[in-house]
Amino acid sequence: MGFPVSLRVDDEGVPEGAADAAFGWLREVDERFSPFRPDSEVSRYGRGELERGDLSADLVEVLELCEHYRLATGGAFDVRLPGREFDPCAVVKGWSVQRAGDLLTAVGARRFVLNAGGDVVVAGGPWRVGVRHPEHADKLCTVLELTDGAVATSARYERGDHIIDGRTGRPATDLLSLTVVAPSLTEADSVATAAFALGTDGIGWAAARAGCEVFAVDARGQVLRTEGFPVAPESSAAA
Template identity: 65%
Template sequence: MLTGLRRVEHIMGFPISVDLRDGDERSHDAVEGAFAWLREVDARFSPFREDSEVARLSRAELEPEELSDELTQVIDLCDFYEESTGGAFKSWLPGRGFDPCAIVKGWAVQGAAEMLHDAGARRFCVNAGGDVVTFGESEPGVPWRVGVRHPERADQLCVVLELRDGAVATSASYERGDHIIDGRTGEPARGLISITVVAADLTTADAAATAAYAMGVEGITWAAAQPGCEVFAVDSERRVFRSPGLPVAS
């Protein structure tokens, strides 16, 4: 009988790994399908590929009725977070066209994880450049432990979280610089140096973390008020905020 499997590929600009702790031949085969899905998403939804569906939308080459169901779903999510944040989160920015990357990453990886679960896997995690979705436990009775990088010390962690059937995502400037824009001002977001969101799924965790970062300090309260979300944040004054239900490792 097959047991665990570990695999990593570089897709969408960062390493994505699968750590499968159980499963049979069907769920192992699903790992290939999950990575194929992620490669497909990269090809179809990257704003940096001239032939992608997203790039064609930015160039106004597609009519609304020509959009795929998946792109329509992504656009709806973008619209939801823009409205919810009062415009701090925006997928359409002057001079940049349509850029749904803040939504697509978590949405795509969550989809890959659900493919594994549908194929019978019950204990696994998928790590996409530090954003993680988990199912089950790493070992019987042992939750998955996810370390959150210290925003100013690359060799240290600022908190370790314990997860079962959940996801965690972090938005910060330490990897890609000032890449998150406050859509209300058109300028790089200010007020936070790192914010981590724990949620039931990575679509929510990743989008909420990015949206909250774009909002600045007010994004902490906003993110903590989102259904099912817990928050760990460090603001530009180096003050630490932790919501009461955050699953911190003991």
């Protein structure tokens, strides 16, 4: 899936093999949903080899999420960009990692943290989660405290200007980073990417979504955050 995944479970009595099941699911997702694998379901669908009726229920769910955020952003978030291959990774990542967290919960895990490339699902906290400074890799711009839920960040520092505003076809550059806290990583990750594509307007758009809190750093280095963003006690927020 192109990013490291780590898991910490602090519960006693969680069935042996629970972690293996969660990681097995993520490996399955990579095989089925990667646009970089020519034989994956996503690649075959993108090439027009599969009709809607031929798709798995999982891919149908992902497609519906993609369309939901395309409509909600007026086309700023779009997994079907002109001149590019169909790529739903912006939705698949959060959706699949949240599903892995749900698998852990289903077998009795009550206190854990699942970290997928910096996007995090937590349960049974409080857990402290650091948000990387968008311009200094060795610094944090804030630390949040979360008991149950998820946090995701979209930014330019790892992959450059890779988030495209589907309305213009150009990279979104109004923000340096945008972090969303939400009840699930499915929502946190998709909202963070969609809001980033919207630019500075995306901060208010994300904040207006039920259950979402936002922390953003714009291109001038200004920090903007919603009142309910769960900053940890004694944490600073400086860009």
